[in-house]
Amino acid sequence: MIFKIFNTLSRTKEDFTPLAPPHVGLYVCGPTVYGDPHLGHARPAVTYDLLFRLLMALGYKVRYVRNITDVGHLEHDSDDGEDKLQKKARLEKLEPMEVAQYYTNRYREAMNMLGVLPPSIEPQASGHIIEQIELIKEILEAGYAYQSNGSVYFDVDRYNADHCYGKLSGRSVEEMLSVTRQLDGSGDKRKSYDFALWKKASPEHIMRWPSPWSDGFPGWHLECSAMSRKYLGDRFDIHGGGMDLMFPHHECEIAQSTASMGHEAVRYWMHNNMITIDGRKMGKSLGNFITLEELFTGRNTLLEKAYSPMTIRFFILQAHYRSTLDFSNEALSAAEKGFERLMAAFDMIDKIKPAEKSTVDVSAIKSQCMEALCDDLNSPVAIAVLFEWVKVINRLNDGADTVTDGDLRSLSEQFRFVVCDLLGLSAEKRGDGELTSGLIEMILQVRQQAKEQKNWAVSDKIRDELSRLGVVVKDRKDGADWELK
């Protein structure tokens, strides 16, 4: 099965062919760890987690690198800007690395709850200062950078003369010149669109490292070029990130890689779209973000209730990654209901009684879902396929359709593969150890006897009490199903 991937470079879907099969190199821009992870962070994490899982399912050996930006970027494009991490540290009277560590932990916890698999390598920018300095040296030697007052800047004009700056985002240097802001304090740069490779640190700047040029810190875009190269090589397959990083971040990465090596590093660029709220991008700058913890606990005035991590994951997967996804309580609640119905059917499979012959063809569940995902990660269609089968599973449970023992096992296996392995969804409300389920079964048997004696008072009391404890009873003709709420 061929995986089709939308390459931002060509703006078309292309057949994915790895550079060195069966190996695939995947690099994704991770978070800057200076704040609690929010819903916006969940989108790329879940998207590229799905990609990671799909590539593995296709038989590739994937090295997935997702960085942690702990060096911090400048708050403003000026020489006296304060490091984001440093600012936070000053406010909280903590070491900058303490802040970075705290939010790194928070990020990992949240991702784990969302069922996001840990990447193969999670390199930290602060641990790769040497590699970044080496990369700057190479760019300087190649003649695409210049020193200025202890800082080093990338020479966009020089680069643009030999290569094309702006190919990813579709911008031209001319038009950038006319709109780029002229900021005070950027006098060290020759052109407004030149970007920093190394910044000299002001005396009060805490996060600093020695370099041939000054005590300072690496530029904003350097770490991804340096770390992707270190772990994935001069050329690698896929680079992903949010659409908002396309310019300038990814454009600069391309320039840095090309300037230092003479060729591009990345073969396929992928960009996930944003999560919006009231039609506007959810993000730090607008201050309209909802943290994942707030989502999980419901503690935010925008939230009508708490939503479970898996509901969030399902919500994200129900939209295509290149579409904006609009947040609302209605949309989250709909996702929650849908997810619960999906998982209820999934649990139901084990309770279906096999029959002599099958009235349904279960052979294509997995392949249909794989086909959808191979079409540029079309998870909404894969989920639609699953819902077709939810209906079938319920009919099987009602006896309206039948399956043989073999088909039932195949159905169960395929469903598990798609739901758990590919989509990364897992049941949350299980917690039913043998003792718990045994007790519930026993109580339901007592209730069944009461029902047979038409003792509705007792039977309703049992049902109500169980309901109060979170056990939902679903009566059938002969007995009852139950699930934990």
Add this chain to the structure above:
RNA sequence: GGUCUGAUGGCCGAGGGGUUAGGCACAGCUCUGCAAAAGCUGCUACAGCGGUUCGAAUCCGCUUCAGACCUCCA
């Protein structure tokens, strides 16, 4: 101002020249002691105006509206 993207039923969201996406909500029916669950049925949309075509939600043009990027941002 420049570059780009989008506008789908009550809501969320796929698709993308002729054929039911799917989910949620809603209504009716079946089942049922009641309720819930489940099943069946119904509601059937593609911003507006032109054009191409046997046929357009889908292609082209214009208009309106919205958003993203051009500054750190997932």
